[in-house]
Amino acid sequence: MHAFAIWLKSTDLSWLVTHHGWVWATCEALHFIGMSLLFGCVGALDVRMLGWWKAPPVAGVNALVRWGVLGFLINLVTGAVFFIGEPLQYVDNPAFRFKMLFLVLAGWNVLLFYVTGVADRIESLEPDDDTPLSAKVFGGTSLFLWIGVIFFGRMLPFLGNSF
Amino acid sequence: MTPKDGRMGVRSTLQSQSGQSDLDETIERAIDETIRRYFMRHEPPPRVYARAISAAQQRTVTARDGSALRSWIVAAASATAALLLVNIAIHFFGVVAARAASNIDGSTGPFLLWLSGTGLARWINESETVFGYSGVLFLHTLGLAMAVGASVVVDLRILGAASRISITALLPVFRFMWIGFIVNALSGALLFAADAPRKAANPLFEFKLVLIAIGIALMAMMERSLLKSESGAALAGTERRLAMLAVASLLIWTAAIVAGRLVAYTL
Numbered sequence: 001m002h003a004f005a006i007w008l009k010s011t012d013l014s015w016l017v018t019h020h021g022w023v024w025a026t027c028e029a030l031h032f033i034g035m036s037l038l039f040g041c042v043g044a045l046d047v048r049m050l051g052w053w054k055a056p057p058v059a060g061v062n063a064l065v066r067w068g069v070l071g072f073l074i075n076l077v078t079g080a081v082f083f084i085g086e087p088l089q090y091v092d093n094p095a096f097r098f099k100m101l102f103l104v105l106a107g108w109n110v111l112l113f114y115v116t117g118v119a120d121r122i123e124s125l126e127p128d129d130d131t132p133l134s135a136k137v138f139g140g141t142s143l144f145l146w147i148g149v150i151f152f153g154r155m156l157p158f159l160g161n162s163f
Numbered sequence: 164m165t166p167k168d169g170r171m172g173v174r175s176t177l178q179s180q181s182g183q184s185d186l187d188e189t190i191e192r193a194i195d196e197t198i199r200r201y202f203m204r205h206e207p208p209p210r211v212y213a214r215a216i217s218a219a220q221q222r223t224v225t226a227r228d229g230s231a232l233r234s235w236i237v238a239a240a241s242a243t244a245a246l247l248l249v250n251i252a253i254h255f256f257g258v259v260a261a262r263a264a265s266n267i268d269g270s271t272g273p274f275l276l277w278l279s280g281t282g283l284a285r286w287i288n289e290s291e292t293v294f295g296y297s298g299v300l301f302l303h304t305l306g307l308a309m310a311v312g313a314s315v316v317v318d319l320r321i322l323g324a325a326s327r328i329s330i331t332a333l334l335p336v337f338r339f340m341w342i343g344f345i346v347n348a349l350s351g352a353l354l355f356a357a358d359a360p361r362k363a364a365n366p367l368f369e370f371k372l373v374l375i376a377i378g379i380a381l382m383a384m385m386e387r388s389l390l391k392s393e394s395g396a397a398l399a400g401t402e403r404r405l406a407m408l409a410v411a412s413l414l415i416w417t418a419a420i421v422a423g424r425l426v427a428y429t430l
Contacts, residue, residue: 036420038312040308041312047339055329055331055332055334127332153304154300155297155301
């Protein structure tokens with residue numbers, strides 16, 4: 001991993017990211033915009049499942065998830081730009097490892113949500129319908145994991161040496 | 164009475180009135196559209212249907228369902244404009260902030276000096292634990308995700324995404340927006356106290372505060388409009404007004420985030 005980071009740092013692409021101030025600044029702004037999209041749209045489904053926003057039908061809130069995916073893709077790309085630019089400040093950073101762990105767990109949670117059929121079971125719920133406990137667990141887990149991703153993202157400069 | 168009953172109720176009433184088993188396609192579509200727009204937890208007043216139906220009868224029937232496409236175009240245009248804004252902000256305000264950095268001492272008043280000397284400011288700066296600067300910064304980020312995330316949900320729905328969510332079902336979402344805003348006002352005040360002289364000297368910081376004030380005002384205006392339409396007092400042009408507010412809100416929040424990021428990276 002270390003050798004890979006050192007090689008990555010030596011590439012032209014990495015040089016491009018760190019030697020133009022606007023690249024990092026633009027990606028930072030986009031990373032926060034993507035975060036808001038992701039947290040807002042995925043969080044909307046989470047709170048619908050938890051029963052904190054029962055006014056819409058579940059299928060309606062489901063239609064927002066694609067916008068959350070757009071936010072995730074924005075953050076995947078801009079996050080990759082940060083990693084390419086300064087790989088050495090991430091590889092040994094404990095906050096970065098926890099952030100990746102929480103991301104993987106969040107992905108796993110999404111996968112289970114669809115594979116176990118809970119997603120299909122709640123698809124037809126109308127306004128004011130209560131969700132089953134399994135959906136509440138998935139929603140709560142998702143909310144917890146995404147807040148964790150934000151927490152460890154914010155801790156990158158404090159637990160490690162990133163900026 | 165659920166909205167479904169309302170739909171059936173309106174349809175059967177109209178059918179018995181006209182004596183036809185099949186309703187005119189125009190009227191059918193007017194009902195669908197009205198229900199989609201005004202789909203409320205409370206049954207909309209009959210005049211809402213009456214108005215929509217008479218409008219549909221006057222209009223020549225043209226098969227157009229461009230609302231989804233329109234929302235995509237608006238979203239793409241907003242995103243492009245926002246990206247342009249990002250770059251303009253970076254190039255323009257980067258220069259302004261660099262200039263301001265050189266005269267911090269000149270603009271430091273007694274209040275700012277007192278503030279940065281308080282125990283609170285020192286605690287935020289000097290605490291090594293998560294209860295110090297890093298924790299406050301995390302709360303500020305989480306509050307941002309909540310406030311802007313909730314706003315984005317409202318804006319997207321108003322611009323035509325997720326149209327199965329009724330417009331008035333958006334009202335509870337504002338609660339999350341306000342919680343996020345309060346969290347950020349408090350955590351932002353702490354972050355300001357920790358670094359008052361430098362923040363106050365940064366014109367980008369003032370710019371950010373102005374943008375946030377506009378963003379919050381836009382959301383408050385949207386909430387008011389939605390409350391009015393829930394009570395059945397929807398005025399003509401409400402939908403157009405909401406759409407304009409939603410586009411403005413997306414642009415302002417984008418600009419506020421850009422300004423906020425630049426405050427962190429300049430000075």
